Amino acid sequence: MPSSKNFPYLRHANGAQHKLLELPRSGADSLALEGLVAACSPATFGKAYQNNPTEGADVLDPSYRKALNVDAAKFGVTINLAELGILAEVKTLMAPDSADIRAELYKLNIHQAGDFFKAHVDTPRSSNMLGSLVIALPSVHEGGQLTVEHAGQQQTFDWSLTELPNAPLLQWGAFYSDCKHEVHPVTSGARITVTYNLMAVKPTLPVLKGVSPASLALRQVIEEALETPGFLEQGGTLAFGCQHAYPHNSDAFLKTDFKPQLKGADACLFAFAEDLGLSVDVKAIYKDSEDNYRIAADYIGSSFGVEYEGMVDNEYEYDYEEDGCYGVVLDNGAQKREDLIWCHEIGHGEIKEVYLHYGNDYSNSCMYSYAVILIEVPTAAILLQR
Numbered sequence: 222m223p224s225s226k227n228f229p230y231l232r233h234a235n236g237a238q239h240k241l242l243e244l245p246r247s248g249a250d251s252l253a254l255e256g257l258v259a260a261c262s263p264a265t266f267g268k269a270y271q272n273n274p275t276e277g278a279d280v281l282d283p284s285y286r287k288a289l290n291v292d293a294a295k296f297g298v299t300i301n302l303a304e305l306g307i308l309a310e311v312k313t314l315m316a317p318d319s320a321d322i323r324a325e326l327y328k329l330n331i332h333q334a335g336d337f338f339k340a341h342v343d344t345p346r347s348s349n350m351l352g353s354l355v356i357a358l359p360s361v362h363e364g365g366q367l368t369v370e371h372a373g374q375q376q377t378f379d380w381s382l383t384e385l386p387n388a389p390l391l392q393w394g395a396f397y398s399d400c401k402h403e404v405h406p407v408t409s410g411a412r413i414t415v416t417y418n419l420m421a422v423k424p425t426l427p428v429l430k431g432v433s434p435a436s437l438a439l440r441q442v443i444e445e446a447l448e449t450p451g452f453l454e455q456g457g458t459l460a461f462g463c464q465h466a467y468p469h470n471s472d473a474f475l476k477t478d479f480k481p482q483l484k485g486a487d488a489c490l491f492a493f494a495e496d497l498g499l500s501v502d503v504k505a506i507y508k509d510s511e512d513n514y515r516i517a518a519d520y521i522g523s524s525f526g527v528e529y530e531g532m533v534d535n536e537y538e539y540d541y542e543e544d545g546c547y548g549v550v551l552d553n554g555a556q557k558r559e560d561l562i563w564c565h566e567i568g569h570g571e572i573k574e575v576y577l578h579y580g581n582d583y584s585n586s587c588m589y590s591y592a593v594i595l596i597e598v599p600t601a602a603i604l605l606q607r
């Protein structure tokens with residue numbers, strides 16, 4: 222969405238020299254743009270090794286990602302996200318229960334004519350990484366739409382400009398970074414973006430959670446079910462596959478407390494289950510070696526640990542069923558739970574594989590995993606006493 226205040230200045234190193242660009246005015250000057258292009262290098266992305274998918278490297282592969290970029294350590298930009306209201310808007314929409322949102326400057330990307338970045342998810346850089354923020358600096362270009370997908374829905378951000386604006390203009394978009402996204406080919410000009418990693422700061426005090434209208438409908442369904450005579454007479458555990466994937470440390474079988482990190486619909490579901498006085502928990506979920514995806518995933522645990530087998534790499538094709546490395550549960554206290562009453566599936570495809578194969582850079586310190594929200598329904602007799 223558009224946002225404006227002052228024209229941003231961009232500082233970057235060009236050899237030993239530091240250059241200052243005022244965008245868009247000097248950005249209109251092709252020499253200034255050439256200087257910026259010269260300060261960048263071809264952009265890599267993270268890809269898992271075919272024979273050992275828990276390891277990987279940053280690779281340069283122009284058939285998957287063709288772009289230039291430069292690290293945050295080598296440029297600066299005078300965009301004040303708080304003053305522009307961007308952080309407040311991100312917090313309201315994406316993490317209303319967080320204490321605050323922190324944005325860490327990450328990269329400057331230039332996509333020139335013919336450049337693109339195929340579908341990937343953004344590599345989580347810490348377990349409190351919530352999302353990615355992309356700011357388009359005003360520069361004339363066509364094409365280069367950013368599409369973001371989640372749960373069968375797609376959102377397109379089109380920041381193309383046919384001429385430079387007379388007034389300051391920053392266009393931006395933010396998304397949960399486990400959502401698959403893609404930069405479509407730029408057809409002319411240069412598309413310049415600055416990216417930030419968004420971190421959710423956890424509250425130190427208990428908070429009253431907001432509940433969205435959409436989740437109120439679900440709350441009503443559960444409330445009515447609880448009141449229906451004969452519904453789960455003997456009690457039971459309702460399982461709701463999370464609609465988002467969550468980053469966790471992959472180096473060890475670390476205990477992960479998902480609750481403070483819950484996003485969107487997952488946070489709402491948790492909040493109203495608690496509000497209905499039901500016992501609710503979020504757990505890690507694994508696939509087993511035979512049933513390798515989604516609802517079949519019924520190993521539940523509080524710590525992570527998977528090993529990989531049978532990895533087949535279909536050269537950048539997104540075929541979740543044929544492609545991929547199948548996580549096998551390690552003996553780390555995970556239990557097979559045949560008793561769960563599944564209410565809906567995990568919202569994502571094989572996110573761990575997507576990340577391992579195609580992250581926006583390679584890092585194995587953190588990875589995404591599935592989680593499930595478990596709601597305990599007491600026996601009818603206990604419910605009656607309440």
Ligand SMILES: O=C(O)CCC(=O)C(=O)O
Pocket residue numbers: 328330338343355367402404414416581
């Ligand atoms: O430049 C953009 O619009 C986003 C690029 C991207 O997805 C990334 O750097 O991971």
Ligand SMILES: [Fe+2]
Pocket residue numbers: 341342343353402581
């Ligand atoms: Fe990305």
